[in-house]
Amino acid sequence: EMLPITWPEFCELHPFAPADQALGYAEVIGDLSEKLCRITGYDAFSMQPNSGAQGEFAGLLTIRAYHKSRGEAHRNICLIPASAHGTNPASAQMCGMKVVVTKCDANGNVDVEDIRAQAEKHSANLAAIMMTYPSTHGVFEEDVVEICGIIHQHGGQVYTDGANMNALVGLAKPGKWGSDVSHLNLHKTFCIPHGGGGPGVGPCAVRSHLAPFLPKAFGEGGLTTEGTGGGAMVSAASFGSASILPISWMYIAMMGRDGLRKATQVAMLNANYIAKRLEASFPTLYSGRSGLVAHECILDLRPLEKLSGISAEDVAKRLIDFGFHAPTLSFPVAGTLMVEPTESESLHELDRFIDAMIQIRAEIQQVIDGKLDRADNPLKHAPHTAAQVSASDWAHGYARELAAFPLASLKQVKYWPPVARVDNVHGDKNVFCTCIPIGDFADEPEAFSEPLAI
Structure with missing residues (x-):
């Protein structure tokens, strides 16, 4: 899927190139939009947003424009459950909406009765x-489905955040259960690599009644591009990060309907496999009525921290010694690790991660039992x-072998961290602490100055 982004036909075309010079792009964008409509159950897509958060922003602007067209510009209340993604309230605020947070129950589910009460309370202004x-x-x-009905009853629109679409593709369609708007993360769910901050693609999907209010796009001669909406633009480029769209197009084409469904099923199978294998060591905080999770599980470390003083951050740091980048730390619940294995991890890799977590749990138990010091232990110094x-000197009370090779398998294949423990709090508060002082640049030539005379 990555090859086309290196082809001049894709990577060297200007975003404002005349339409007759971008017929291939038009075909890719149109066909990808059609495929995504079939996958999600929506009727129209805008490829303009460059990220999931920008997709949220575009979707909420679309909703606001829709209400305004109906003479209801006063609708500005946005209900957001406490379990929502953190970007949701930020996007709503940026769109001029007032956020009202709704409750979740003890099992992590959205509290339907609280949503009903808030929808009734703000009925006249619910957006x-x-x-x-x-x-x-x-x-x-x-x-x-009931929640969608409640919101529609009070004149509001339903925005379903597509961040977790990896648990739905091929199995369920948001546009068919009552949702009006979603964004997708093509850089997360549809194969575009998304490390290092980008680039991303967060297309905005809507039902037909909202399509006229999607972001507009300008083409040749400053004219609005055919097939786009009339709403506010969220990116200078009409179709956002268009050069990486072929990745998702090829992924969907090669996977097909059955392949996409299987990827979703395996993603959920992997998450539940981890949750079940680790339930005796690190209980899963939330699960459904059947005791299963979706595509990710939240491991609760808070009870162990009370007993041992070992925090979720300590566990995250210790995982580096085993060759693992830490799972999501302390989100959406402080003191937890959220593990989202995806469909692409092999059983061998899942077992390797599970073995590491079980060993870490054993080390925590040694701290609890007093066999390892509460301050001087491999977790606190990982x-x-x-x-x-x-080094010649070893100042710790635990063995070097425990520090570097807590599992025998690591003696055969070992990842060595390039740096030791980093003080996260200090780093966050001293962002520029390692920068060269500005004064040291006094005699440096300007980056864009004229060439020196010879």
């Missing part, structure tokens, strides 16, 4: 609800570099 399905707590909201372990 929308933003909910994530499955929720950020890793469970499927069983009452999602990760350990090769320079530390091979």
Whole structure:
């Protein structure tokens, strides 16, 4: 899927090139939009947003424009469950909406009765609800259809955050259960790599009644591009990060309907496999009525921290010694790790992660039992570099072997961290602490100055 982004026909075309010079792009964008409509159950897409958050912004602007067209510009209340993604309230605020947070029950589900009460209370001004399905707590909201009905009854629109679409593709369609708007993360769910901050694609999907209010796009001669909406633009480029759209187009074409469904099923199978294998070591905080999770599970470390003083951050740092980048730390619940394995991890890799977590749990137990010091233990000082372990001096009360090779398998294949423990709080508060002082640049030539005379 990555090859086309290196072809000049894709990577060297200007975003404002005349339409007759971009016929291939038009075909890719049109066909990809059609495929995504079939996958999601929506009627129209805008490819303009460059990220999930920008997709949210575009979707909420679309909702606001829709209400305004009906003479209801005063509708500005956005209900957001406490389990929603953190970008949701930020996007609503940027659109001029007032956020009203609704409750979740003890099992992590959205509290339907609280949503009903808030919808009735704000009925005259209700603009929308933003909910994530499955929720950020890793469970499927069983009452999602009822919630959509409640919001529509009071004149609002339903925004379903597509961040967790990896648990839905091929199995369920938001546009068919009552949702009006969603964004997708093509850089997350549809194969575009999304490390290092981008680039991303967060297309906005809507039902037909909202299509006229999607972001507009300008083409040749400053004219509005055919097939786009008339709403506010959210990006200078008409079709956002268009050069990476072929990745998702090829992924969908090669996977097909059955392949996409299987990917979703395996993603959920992997998450539940991890949750079940680790339930005796780290209980899963939320699960559905059947005891299962969706495509991610939240491991609760808070009870162990009370007993041992070992925090979720300590566990995250220790995982580096095992060769793992940490799962999501302390989100959406402080003191937890949220594990989202996806469909692409092999059983061997899942077992390797599980073995690491079980070993970490054993080390925590040693701290609880007093066999390891509460302050001087491999979790509090993780990760350990090769320079530390091979140095002449070793100042810790635990063995070097435990620090570097807590599992025998690591003696065969070992990732060595390039740096030791980093003080996250200090780093966050001293963003520029390692920068060269501005004064040191006094004699440096300007980056865009004229060439020096010879």
